[in-house]
Amino acid sequence: MTDSPVALITGGGSGIGAAVARRLLDSGHRVTVTGRGEERLRGFAEELGRPEGLLTITGNAAEYDHVSAAVEATLKEFGRLDTVIANAGFATHDTVAEGDPAGWPEMVLTNVLGPALLIRASIDALKETRGRIVLIGSVAGHIHGPGNIYGATKWAVTGLAENTRRQVTEFGVGVTLISPGRVETPFWDSYGSLPPGLLLTSDQLAESVVWAIGQPAGVDVNTVVVRPVGQPV
Numbered sequence: 001m002t003d004s005p006v007a008l009i010t011g012g013g014s015g016i017g018a019a020v021a022r023r024l025l026d027s028g029h030r031v032t033v034t035g036r037g038e039e040r041l042r043g044f045a046e047e048l049g050r051p052e053g054l055l056t057i058t059g060n061a062a063e064y065d066h067v068s069a070a071v072e073a074t075l076k077e078f079g080r081l082d083t084v085i086a087n088a089g090f091a092t093h094d095t096v097a098e099g100d101p102a103g104w105p106e107m108v109l110t111n112v113l114g115p116a117l118l119i120r121a122s123i124d125a126l127k128e129t130r131g132r133i134v135l136i137g138s139v140a141g142h143i144h145g146p147g148n149i150y151g152a153t154k155w156a157v158t159g160l161a162e163n164t165r166r167q168v169t170e171f172g173v174g175v176t177l178i179s180p181g182r183v184e185t186p187f188w189d190s191y192g193s194l195p196p197g198l199l200l201t202s203d204q205l206a207e208s209v210v211w212a213i214g215q216p217a218g219v220d221v222n223t224v225v226v227r228p229v230g231q232p233v
Helices: 015-026 038-047 064-078 101-129 149-171 186-191 202-213
Strands: 006-009 030-035 054-058 083-086 132-136 174-180 223-226
Touching (some): 015 030, 030 038, 030 064, 038 054, 054 064, 064 101, 083 101, 101 132, 132 149, 149 174, 174 202, 202 223
Parallel strands (some): 030 054, 083 132, 132 174, 174 223
């Protein structure tokens, strides 16, 4: 168990992050999951039977002290760190011309600053294991949507992934951007309903994340776009 790989997932108490955590635990990883909701994290751990290889930490992905503390706690608990997954994020589901700016700062900080903070906090540990950084982006970070502020944050994540890769590849660290289309997750709760058409499940998307993490040593898969069949854009 002490030699098994270790992953840290931000925003991992539900949705995509929780699905990835389950699959990694099933495959023998040890996993740290962070999130702002202590009750949600507790429920997630209890749902899984509080496995020995799971560490849950309450914290804000957009606060460096919280992120660095999660990395330190992971290293203390498990002794290594092989993969970080920047999954925490949300959308205000409004537009630049008609939306409410009150919600934008938190969204920008979580979606854009959060992944950068995770990279900064974890890079020294990842150099030691020649590990991998996984950023959860979005199709909205590749295709423009009218007035889409959330999409603009994911365009930033798309750029961050390649900018990071160009620096950390010399350290032996891989970088993968996973850009999902529509996924059936709590992401849509603030929207009021699920979007029309077919949606991916969190488990289906988790398959792609785990596949990227499981690439052979020396292989760096950089951008993976995953849509449900039937989503035209």
